[in-house]
Amino acid sequence: MGLVIASVFFSLPFIVNPIKAGFESFPKSLIEASYALGKSRWQTLLRVILPNIKPSLLTGVIMAFAHTIGEFGVVLMIGGSIPGETRTASIAIFGEVEALNYANANFYSAILFVISFAILFLLNTINRKAFKTFS
Amino acid sequence: MIKVKAQKKLITSHGPINLNVDFQILDQELITLFGPSGGGKTTILRMIAGLTDPDEGFIQVGEEVWFDSEKKINKPIQERQISFVFQEYNLFPNMTVLENLQYALKDKKDTAMIAELLEMVHLTQLKNRKPETLSGGQKQRVALIRALLRKPKIFLLDEPLSSLDLELRLKLQDEIHIIYNRFKIPTIFVTHDLSEVFKLSNRILILEQGKIVRSGRPGEIFGEDNLSGKFKFVGTILELQKDNFLIIVTVQIGANVTKVVATEEEAHNWVVGDRVIVMSKAFNPIILKV
Numbered sequence: 157m158g159l160v161i162a163s164v165f166f167s168l169p170f171i172v173n174p175i176k177a178g179f180e181s182f183p184k185s186l187i188e189a190s191y192a193l194g195k196s197r198w199q200t201l202l203r204v205i206l207p208n209i210k211p212s213l214l215t216g217v218i219m220a221f222a223h224t225i226g227e228f229g230v231v232l233m234i235g236g237s238i239p240g241e242t243r244t245a246s247i248a249i250f251g252e253v254e255a256l257n258y259a260n261a262n263f264y265s266a267i268l269f270v271i272s273f274a275i276l277f278l279l280n281t282i283n284r285k286a287f288k289t290f291s
Numbered sequence: 292m293i294k295v296k297a298q299k300k301l302i303t304s305h306g307p308i309n310l311n312v313d314f315q316i317l318d319q320e321l322i323t324l325f326g327p328s329g330g331g332k333t334t335i336l337r338m339i340a341g342l343t344d345p346d347e348g349f350i351q352v353g354e355e356v357w358f359d360s361e362k363k364i365n366k367p368i369q370e371r372q373i374s375f376v377f378q379e380y381n382l383f384p385n386m387t388v389l390e391n392l393q394y395a396l397k398d399k400k401d402t403a404m405i406a407e408l409l410e411m412v413h414l415t416q417l418k419n420r421k422p423e424t425l426s427g428g429q430k431q432r433v434a435l436i437r438a439l440l441r442k443p444k445i446f447l448l449d450e451p452l453s454s455l456d457l458e459l460r461l462k463l464q465d466e467i468h469i470i471y472n473r474f475k476i477p478t479i480f481v482t483h484d485l486s487e488v489f490k491l492s493n494r495i496l497i498l499e500q501g502k503i504v505r506s507g508r509p510g511e512i513f514g515e516d517n518l519s520g521k522f523k524f525v526g527t528i529l530e531l532q533k534d535n536f537l538i539i540v541t542v543q544i545g546a547n548v549t550k551v552v553a554t555e556e557e558a559h560n561w562v563v564g565d566r567v568i569v570m571s572k573a574f575n576p577i578i579l580k581v
Binding site for chain 2: 183185186188189190191192193194195196203204207208
């Protein structure tokens with residue numbers, strides 16, 4: 157539990173930054189257009205701003221996820237590394253390298269590589285599709 | 292009746308100006324705000340809409356006071372029944388044409404009005420398209436009718452046609468005229484295109500450096516009433532060329548360039564960039580500065 161909270165704190169900047177950038181780059185004139193149609197701030201946020209900054213939201217979520225998957229320092233400091241519970245891939249790799257068990261370390265690394273590559277690939281595909289509806 | 296009295300210090304690209312206006316709009320009147328850019332035209336619209344606060348002033352629409360700096364009244368934009376049409380369309384990219392229009396509706400069941408307006412601007416076929424697939428003219432038509440769905444007490448148009456080419460602009464001017472005649476809502480039209488002023492407005496306010504320097508009917512302002520021309524066009528001088536005793540004046544009228552002769556006496560205070568009326572009396576074209 158503590159580990160989850162710590163991870164949330166640690167990954168927060170990764171999700172906040174893309175979303176903040178999304179909000180900042182969102183044209184102010186569209187917000188004014190929504191107000192001019194009599195819509196409140198909430199309605200504008202939910203029906204105009206959020207649907208149009210989906211790419212940023214998605215980037216934020218996936219960045220945070222990808223970052224957490226490779227987590228190392230936070231886990232070592234707080235959760236330790238209980239096998240089957242709190243041991244993350246990067247700590248497993250570290251452990252195998254320490255034990256000079258390079259075959260296993262390579263194997264784990266390959267898994268981590270494939271997972272992160274798949275996530276980034278997915279992110280790009282979805283983003284490109286989502287961007288089509290924008291601009 | 293709409294009363295606007297407002298004062299605000301503005302920082303423009305030509306330095307600070309003191310915007311200070313006081314004017315009224317009668318019911319069913321279409322007025323144009325005309326003048327060089329940076330004169331405060333858009334700011335006046337934004338102050339009426341509630342997007343910008345005047346430093347001091349008073350804005351009353353019908354019986355409702357929207358802004359009063361003395362009594363500290365400042366209604367938020369959502370509570371002011373306005374229609375605002377922006378220069379850059381501002382359609383929501385995540386919604387189709389129809390969804391954009393429905394978003395503007397207060398009463399979701401009022402679909403008859405959407406159908407009528409779509410028909411009026413010939414967009415019924417395109418109602419399920421996303422804005423990005425529309426042309427500039429089509430986008431601005433959607434923006435126009437979307438603004439009207441709010442059943443406004445005042446219709447504010449901020450250079451709505453300036454990013455369109457001439458042909459489309461003329462077409463949309465006609466459509467704005469039709470829409471205006473259908474609803475008869477008091478309208479303020481900001482423009483720097485003289486043909487729009489002549490074609491659309493009942494009255495014109497000329498704004499320079501934050502002050503209304505002249506107002507009246509377009510004919511009065513540009514002094515064409517006492518001339519009996521067979522044809523009349525407003526244009527801009529592109530070139531003045533001396534040829535013996537005559538001056539050959541090249542004038543751009545809309546997308547066309549034409550040459551007219553004038554005497555040295557007539558042309559002595561004309562410079563390139565001046566707005567002129569070119570007209571013909573029976574046979575010979577005459578050219579006059581406006």
